[in-house]
Amino acid sequence: MQIKQYVARDIQEALKKVKEEMGSEAIILSTKKTKGSLQGPGIYSPSMIEVVAAVDRPFQSSSGFSGWNSMAWPAGAQKGKEPGLPEEELFIQKILSAGLFPEFVQGLAEEIRSFEKKSSTKNLTEAYRGLLNWRLMESVEVPEPSFNAPRIWSFIGPTGIGKTTTLVKLAAHFRLKVTDRIALITTDTYRIGAVEQLKQYAQILRLPLETAYHPEELKQIIERNRDQDLLLIDTPGRSPQIPKSIEELRDFLTVHPNIENHLILSATTKDSDLEWIVDRFRLIPISSYIFTKIDETTHYVPLFNQLIRFKRPLSYLTKGQSVPEDIEPATKPRVAHMVLNAIAWN
Numbered sequence: 001m002q003i004k005q006y007v008a009r010d011i012q013e014a015l016k017k018v019k020e021e022m023g024s025e026a027i028i029l030s031t032k033k034t035k036g037s038l039q040g041p042g043i044y045s046p047s048m049i050e051v052v053a054a055v056d057r058p059f060q061s062s063s064g065f066s067g068w069n070s071m072a073w074p075a076g077a078q079k080g081k082e083p084g085l086p087e088e089e090l091f092i093q094k095i096l097s098a099g100l101f102p103e104f105v106q107g108l109a110e111e112i113r114s115f116e117k118k119s120s121t122k123n124l125t126e127a128y129r130g131l132l133n134w135r136l137m138e139s140v141e142v143p144e145p146s147f148n149a150p151r152i153w154s155f156i157g158p159t160g161i162g163k164t165t166t167l168v169k170l171a172a173h174f175r176l177k178v179t180d181r182i183a184l185i186t187t188d189t190y191r192i193g194a195v196e197q198l199k200q201y202a203q204i205l206r207l208p209l210e211t212a213y214h215p216e217e218l219k220q221i222i223e224r225n226r227d228q229d230l231l232l233i234d235t236p237g238r239s240p241q242i243p244k245s246i247e248e249l250r251d252f253l254t255v256h257p258n259i260e261n262h263l264i265l266s267a268t269t270k271d272s273d274l275e276w277i278v279d280r281f282r283l284i285p286i287s288s289y290i291f292t293k294i295d296e297t298t299h300y301v302p303l304f305n306q307l308i309r310f311k312r313p314l315s316y317l318t319k320g321q322s323v324p325e326d327i328e329p330a331t332k333p334r335v336a337h338m339v340l341n342a343i344a345w346n
Helices: 011-022 075-079 087-097 102-118 124-139 163-177 194-205 215-224 243-253 271-281 301-310 332-342
Strands: 002-008 027-034 037-040 043-045 048-055 151-156 182-186 209-211 230-234 259-266 288-292 314-318 327-329
Touching (some): 011 048, 087 102, 102 301, 163 194, 259 271, 271 301, 288 301, 301 332
Parallel strands (some): 151 230, 288 314
Antiparallel strands (some): 002 048, 027 048, 037 043
16 A cells, blocks of 8 residues: 655645545545744744545656555554454554654655565564664664864753753753863743742852843853853743744844754653644754653653654753753664654554
C-alpha cells in the first residue's frame, strides 16, 4: 500500500485531493487541523487540514513521481492484531498508532519492506526494532557544547515550563564542572518576584546577575560581560496566542548576533499544541530545544515529532527541581530509548 499526506484549507478540499490522486478506494488514516500562524510581520497563515490517506496500489502524484512505497491498513485494523497480517505491517501499525510523524513512518516503512526482502533472520520483529532504533537516532541532532569562544544562551518559551529553573540548573552545572566565568542576565521584569528569585540563585552560586529592561540595555550588558565564558539570559514567558509579545521578545534577542536561543518545551504538552508553540516562536531564531518535565509523562512521541517537523537540535533534557542534578545533555541513544519505551509493543 501507498501512504501520502495532503494539506488543504478544509476537509472537503482535502478529500477531493485524495480522490483525484488516489481514487475512491483510498483509505483515510487520520485527519488533523493545524492552527494558524504568523509567518512574519503582517503575514498570517490560516489554519489548515492535514489528511493522511492510503491506497492498495501505486499511484502517480501531481509532481509526476510515484507515491510513498509504504504500507497502510483499514481503520478497524489499528485497534489490534488482525489474523494473517504480515509481521512488518503489524510492526508499522504499532508505530503509526503511537502517533509518530507520518513522514517518518513512511520512510521507515520503505526501509522495513526492503530489509524484509533481503533478511534471513527469523526474529523479524526484533530486527525491525533495531532498525527503528537506528532511524530514531539518525533523526536526532544533538549539539556539542564548546567554549572556544564566549557563548550567549537565552531561554524562551511559554509560561510555566521551567525556563528559569533550567537556566539555574545549567548555571550550577557549568559553575561546578566547567568554568566560573559565568554571568546571569534577566529580562523578566514582568513577573512578580522573578528578578528576586534569580537573584537568590545567583548569590548561592556566587555569580553576577544584571537586569535588562530594554533591548539596548541588554546589548550594553552583553558588551560589559564580553570576557565571560558563558552568559545565560532569562526571559519572560510569552503566550503563543499573542504574537506581539513574541515580537517584543525578538527585539531583545536580536541585539547581538551571537545569542543562541533555546526553546523550552514541556513533555506534558500535547502534540498539536507543541507544533503550534514551535511555529509561533519561530519568529525568533531558534538554535535548539530543551525538553523539560520528562519525569511527568511516559509519552515522548510528541516531543520527537517536533525534532522531525522543524529540524532543530535537542540540547538538554530536564526533570524535577533538584539543582543541578535534574538535567542531562541530550544524546541520540537516550532520545531513541525514550521513544521506543513510549510505544505499546504488547
